[in-house]
Amino acid sequence: MCGNETCQHPDQEHGQPDRRTLLRGGLLAGAATALSLAPLSFAAAAGTPSGGTTTQTVTGHLDTGAADFVYLPVEVPRGVRQIAVSYSYDRPGVPAGTPGNSCDIGIFDERGTDLGGQGFRGWSGGFRTEFAISTDQATPGYLPGPVRPGTWHVVLGPYQVAPQGLDYQVQVTLTFGDDLPAFTPQYPPLRAAGRGRAWYRGDCHLHTVYSDGHRLPTEVAAGARAAGLDFMVSTDHNTPASHGIWGPLAGPDLLIITGEEVTTRNGHWLALGLHPGEWVDWRYRSRDHAYPGFARQVHRSGGLVVPAHPYCPYVACQWKFGYQGADLVEVWNGPWTYDDESAVDTWDSRLAEDLRAGRPWLPAMGNSDAHSVPQVIGLPHNVVLAEDLTRDQVLAGLKAGRSWVAESAGVQLEFTATAQGRQVGIGDRLAVPADAPVDVSLTVSGVPHGTVRFITDEGQLHQESLPAGGAGTVVWRTTASLAAYVRAEVRHPLADGTPGQGNTMGPVLPWGPMAALTNPILLGQG
Structure with a gap:
């Protein structure tokens, strides 16, 4: 001894x-x-x-x-x-x-x-x-x-x-020595005081001192409220240890959902909506064929599987598992970068491919991945149409693609498609004949001098600038024969003040940083 x-x-x-x-x-x-x-x-x-x-x-x-x-x-x-x-x-x-x-x-x-x-x-x-x-x-x-x-x-x-x-x-x-009294976890409730069927804002990728963040849970909850969020998801790396801390920090004004960022050697993924205290293993590579089993574990819990920052350049961060079994993909992570540009392009290509093949399409989401000051909680975040402010309804809205991504609560957006007396919104299908005229409308505010882009399976088919005040409505007419889907982007101007250069092989981004990004509206009989 x-x-x-x-x-x-x-x-x-x-x-x-x-x-x-x-x-x-x-x-x-x-x-x-x-x-x-x-x-x-x-x-x-x-x-x-x-x-x-x-x-x-x-x-x-x-x-x-x-x-x-x-x-x-x-x-x-x-x-x-x-x-x-x-x-x-x-x-x-x-x-x-x-x-x-x-x-x-x-x-x-x-x-x-x-x-x-x-x-x-x-x-x-x-x-x-x-x-x-x-x-x-x-x-x-x-x-x-x-x-x-x-x-x-x-x-x-x-x-x-x-x-x-x-x-x-x-x-x-x-x-x-003898054991001391046991720790009693205080898990967050599964609902908050919502507004019924409404658009709710939330950041689904956040870290605390319970993994590699510098913020206390109290600071993260306060930051979510300050960002104008209705919900947030706790996603500390590889551990559910913070789940039992969140209960007192939730409230009628803030739904806190428990989750985990699963950091494998071949990419990171978000397990959103885990049962409080549930842990998801990360000790595998793509070649080990273990990931599908853990994706099924999350689904059995009623949660969502989301590949995170798929083009992150750091060691073990780039996504290598494919997208089978995923419910969404995180295409915008923190301040806008080339990584996000690549993720959106890949997602858009997959969207067109899935619709052409008759497969379920994969919605996009964006999150801050905020760890520490000065990283901004809610930059970006998701705006989801949910039946109420509950864990299950928020996750259902995200999975259905009834959501868009905003850089802040200062950005407001409404995106619809109308034809033959019917109107649908983000994530829905407008079932109309191939030659029926469809009016696509985007109303936006909070993006001064911004550029609106309408993108389809053929690529960008319409671009229009917003006024200096940052608010306006853009309407464009198409048909289902020309567009299997339409999605919208709202971009800031480039650093030199120009609205964007379109397709370019130059050294700068072809468009300014993203201010808002929608999931698609599907057109045609399907």
């Missing part, structure tokens, strides 16, 4: 663990490769006073090409009331353009590490260097609860390893 002193774990040779198993099945069946280290064993608590601690430390080295996840088994004896872990790793210099060391951390309890299993107890990615778990409390990102005896697993995620390799150190401290 080490008592209160730190012990060096002696099972390494030449910088490598001398007992290891490369797991392509078993521990993480069907998931990304994992490396299991020799276990840390702690003596029983007999003779240790309440509040006494014991600590052990493991050091090791990982070469480039290391497994996606490295598991350190920890044999926890009876009588432990808290487990605390800290870690560090080296960051050697690397040539320009070469990834340096980056390593995440999390933990699973005695229930095991099976993919999608019950053992998950927390994840902080690379945002924290230490965490602690006990019955009454836990570090943000981790789940409070009893520290039961058995084999726990500290998990390292070396998602970037420098050419020199990665040297790591993990320290585990157990505190003995």
